[in-house]
Each structure stands twice: as structure tokens, then as C-alpha cells.
Amino acid sequence: MPASDLSADSTIGDWLADPAGSAALGRLLSGSGASPSAFDGAHQLTLNELVPLSSGAFTPDDIARLVEEVGGKVVEVASSVTPAPRAPEWKEVIISGRFAGKTVIVTGAGSGIGRATAVRIAKEGGRVVAADISEERLQQLLEEHAELDLIAAHGDISNGADVERIVAAAGGRIDGLANVAGIMDNMSPLHEVSDELWDRVLRINLTGMFKLSRAVIPFMLDAGSGSIVNVASESALRGSSSGLAYTASKHAVVGITRSSAFMYGPSGLRINCVAPGSTVTNIQASFDSALGRERILPVLALAPAPVPADRLAASITFLLSDDGVNLNGVVLPSDGGQSVI
Ligand SMILES: NC(=O)c1ccc[n+]([C@@H]2O[C@H](COP(=O)([O-])OP(=O)(O)OC[C@H]3O[C@@H](n4cnc5c(N)ncnc54)[C@H](O)[C@@H]3O)[C@@H](O)[C@H]2O)c1
CATH class of the missing domain: 3.40.50.720 (NAD(P)-binding Rossmann-like Domain)
Incomplete structure (x- = not known):
């Protein structure tokens, strides 16, 4: 698929298969602080589906910019999918001796x-x-x-x-x-x-x-x-x-x-x-x-x-x-x- 056909509804696999798409995704990853393995196992997901699953790492605006960057179809970015808010800050406090002798x-x-x-x-x-x-x-x-x-x-x-x-x-x-x-x-x-x-x-x-x-x-x-x-x-x-x-x-x-x-x-x-x-x-x-994607993704998006x-x-x-x-x-x-x- 030429880069100009890539859109927010193209799969990660399609994006990675295209040199311009793959390079743009790589830049997005490094900019978001997500690990390089973030897309492992996600090749069948579209960018729109990725947004609510990414815990705020990828926003609808990021996706729109990405599509624009490769001269793709700047339509259909799902603004209705709100990423889950990040979990509140928390710091582990060690309970000294709780497992002593065990x-x-x-x-x-x-x-x-x-x-x-x-x-x-x-x-x-x-x-x-x-x-x-x-x-x-x-x-x-x-x-x-x-x-x-x-x-x-x-x-x-x-x-x-x-x-x-x-x-x-x-x-x-x-x-x-x-x-x-x-x-x-x-x-x-x-x-x-x-x-x-x-x-x-x-x-x-x-x-x-x-x-x-x-x-x-x-x-x-x-x-x-x-x-x-x-x-x-x-x-x-x-x-x-x-x-x-x-x-x-x-x-x-x-x-x-x-x-x-x-x-x-x-x-x-x-x-x-x-x-x-x-x-x-x-x-x-x-x-x-x-079928698994169709049934499970909307449920995971609520988590x-x-x-x-x-x-x-x-x-x-x-x-x-x-x-x-x-x-x-x-x-x-x-x-x-x-x-x-
Ligand atoms: N990460 C999640 O979102 C999540 C959610 C729900 C439940 N869990 C459960 O939490 C547990 C830990 O998962 P995680 O997310 O930390 O995964 P992880 O992949 O980071 O760690 C799992 C570890 O188990 C080891 N392992 C795999 N098969 C093994 C085997 N046969 N014998 C010995 N070690 C083996 C792996 O080498 C790996 O180091 C799993 O039971 C998983 O089902 C994880």
C-alpha cells in the first residue's frame, strides 16, 4: 500500500510494511517514551484502536500528525476514543522485616x-x-x-x-x-x-x-x-x-x-x-x-x-x-x- 493510502484506520502492520510509515511510527514511539516493543503483537490493530489501549502514550492528535506526516488520508481519526487517564502517582514503601526469616x-x-x-x-x-x-x-x-x-x-x-x-x-x-x-x-x-x-x-x-x-x-x-x-x-x-x-x-x-x-x-x-x-x-x-478483535477491543478500551x-x-x-x-x-x-x- 503506498504511504498516501495510510490512514488512522490502517493497521500497524500496514504502517510498518511501508518505509515512510515505519519511519514515522518509529519517531512517534521514540517521542512518546514507549518501548520499542510497544507494537509487538499489535500488528493487526489499527492506529485508532491503539489510542485507547496505549494508556495515554498515543493521542488522537498524535495519530492525526502521523497521518499528515506521510501524506496519508487525514480523515477518520477517532476523537471519540478517549485514552484511559493515567493511574495516580504511587511510591512503593518497603515494610522492613515483613518477610524476615521466610x-x-x-x-x-x-x-x-x-x-x-x-x-x-x-x-x-x-x-x-x-x-x-x-x-x-x-x-x-x-x-x-x-x-x-x-x-x-x-x-x-x-x-x-x-x-x-x-x-x-x-x-x-x-x-x-x-x-x-x-x-x-x-x-x-x-x-x-x-x-x-x-x-x-x-x-x-x-x-x-x-x-x-x-x-x-x-x-x-x-x-x-x-x-x-x-x-x-x-x-x-x-x-x-x-x-x-x-x-x-x-x-x-x-x-x-x-x-x-x-x-x-x-x-x-x-x-x-x-x-x-x-x-x-x-x-x-x-x-x-x-472476531476476537471485534468483541474484545471495545471492552479493553473501557479498562x-x-x-x-x-x-x-x-x-x-x-x-x-x-x-x-x-x-x-x-x-x-x-x-x-x-x-x-
Ligand atoms: N501484564 C498484564 O497485563 C497481566 C494482566 C493479568 C494477569 N497477568 C498475569 O501475570 C502473570 C505475570 O505476567 P507478566 O505480565 O509479569 O509477564 P512477563 O512476560 O513480563 O513475565 C512472565 C515471566 O514468566 C516466565 N515464564 C514463562 N513461562 C514460564 C515457564 N514455563 N516456567 C517458568 N517461567 C516461565 C517468563 O520467562 C517471564 O519472565 C501471568 O500469570 C499473567 O497471566 C498479567
Whole structure:
């Protein structure tokens, strides 16, 4: 498509495929402070659809300027789509000693919510087994926080042998487990879900946290205490936040949380769940399905702006710590209010 045919209703993919369009998008990205990966998985979205999902990074005016820059069609910029307002300012306050003497396994600790959770627990005195499938990310974490008590446990939580190694890294004592690792899907409805996608999403989001929890719970039962926080999603609360596979996996995370809270409550264990709203991390979602885009994008446009991962760590560590003493089987939406929309 020639640059002059590009418009606010052209897809990111069309823009990137055109040299002038791609250069103009690159300038817009660097000017907005958004990361170069901002368009990963978004190639099927139009610029108009991007505005409400960008948490204020891209405004209708930006899009109009962009279209003008490439001599494209300066029509149809959706001024009716208002970007969600940025979340209010907030600064993490470390609660010194809250995890002193405790050993906590955190999965997905190499990035995003898991990383923020691992760092917060360690800053509050905990000894953290930081588990992730990415060795490189774990190395970076340890290098950046050499002063903290972090033990890297590289492995795939859906692999039995890796789960054994992650548990062994704790050295016989496990007070807490944060099951954070997970992946997104491609927003497909049921009839478009491939076997490969279904198996991958369920294996990582569900089977992985099941296998690791199964290996950890006997330690907690022996000790007569322990706290587990599972990370679900808005997609655990409704059918309109993601595709079928991710939605099913996160609903099942809630089921595991409730069954385990019921079963092990009398033995001194607490098992709770946090359902995050949109959070700025490295998680990759794509919009591969036309039906998925048509149904899900208008719902996502109503959501509060994505927040930094430390806000999720605040909710997860609250439930994980003794501050959650009276909570068992809770599903806590941590989403700036998205769950009431
Ligand atoms: N970011 C969001 O907007 C959002 C919203 C709702 C729920 N969540 C949930 O939060 C959790 C964390 O996601 P995030 O956004 O921080 O993503 P992220 O991609 O930034 O981090 C996830 C980490 O998990 C690791 N991981 C993936 N598969 C693994 C495996 N098999 N074994 C071990 N580690 C593995 C990855 O290497 C990565 O470091 C996920 O369960 C996700 O579903 C995220």
C-alpha cells in the first residue's frame, strides 16, 4: 500500500510494511517514551484502536500528525476514543522485616509482576527462590540486586524435573509460594483455538502452577503453616478480557485456589489469588482473530490505564505476608477498579 493510502484506520502492520510509515511510527514511539516493543503483537490493530489501549502514550492528535506526516488520508481519526487517564502517582514503601526469616518461591521472577514481587519480598527481609524459564533474565535480576537474598532457579514450571530443582533450591524450608509465571493467548474464540495454543497456554498457566504447588504443599503441611498466592487475571472474572484458552486457564487458577484453600485451611495454610488488570510488563498478546478483535477491543478500551508491576507486587505481597492472616480462598482483583465495570 503506498504511504498516501495510510490512514488512522490502517493497521500497524500496514504502517510498518511501508518505509515512510515505519519511519514515522518509529519517531512517534521514540517521542512518546514507549518501548520499542510497544507494537509487538499489535500488528493487526489499527492506529485508532491503539489510542485507547496505549494508556495515554498515543493521542488522537498524535495519530492525526502521523497521518499528515506521510501524506496519508487525514480523515477518520477517532476523537471519540478517549485514552484511559493515567493511574495516580504511587511510591512503593518497603515494610522492613515483613518477610524476615521466610523463604519464598516466586515464579516468573525474571520479568514483570514476578520480578517486582521477588524484589519486594527480598527487600522486606525474605530469602527468595527466583524461578524463571529465562536464565538470562534471572542473571540480570541477580546482578541488579546483588545486595538481596535472591537464589536463581532456572527452569520450566511445567517440567517435573525442573520443578524438583526449583523446590530443592529452597533448601528444605518453604514459607511462601507466589505462582506468577504465565503467558497470554492470541484473543481467539473457541472455534479458532489450535491444539498447539490450547496445550501451551494450559501447560504453562495451569499445569505449571499445579505441579509446583503439589511439590511445595507437603513442606507447608509438615510445618503447619504456609502462604500461597496464585496470579490469575481479569480474565478469571469474565469472558471478555482475552481469548478462550487464557480465559479458561485463569478461571481454573481460581478453582485451584478455592479448592486448596478449603482443603488446607484447617492445616494452617492460606491459599489466595490476585487477579491483575492491565500491567506494563513483557507479556505478549496478539490479536490474531477478527472476531476476537471485534468483541474484545471495545471492552479493553473501557479498562483503566495499565500500571507498573510494583502495584501488583503490593497486592501479592500483602496476601502472601502475615498481613493476610485472616484471608483464605480470596480472589482479589488488583486492577484499579476494572472488575466493577
Ligand atoms: N501484564 C498484564 O497485563 C497481566 C494482566 C493479568 C494477569 N497477568 C498475569 O501475570 C502473570 C505475570 O505476567 P507478566 O505480565 O509479569 O509477564 P512477563 O512476560 O513480563 O513475565 C512472565 C515471566 O514468566 C516466565 N515464564 C514463562 N513461562 C514460564 C515457564 N514455563 N516456567 C517458568 N517461567 C516461565 C517468563 O520467562 C517471564 O519472565 C501471568 O500469570 C499473567 O497471566 C498479567
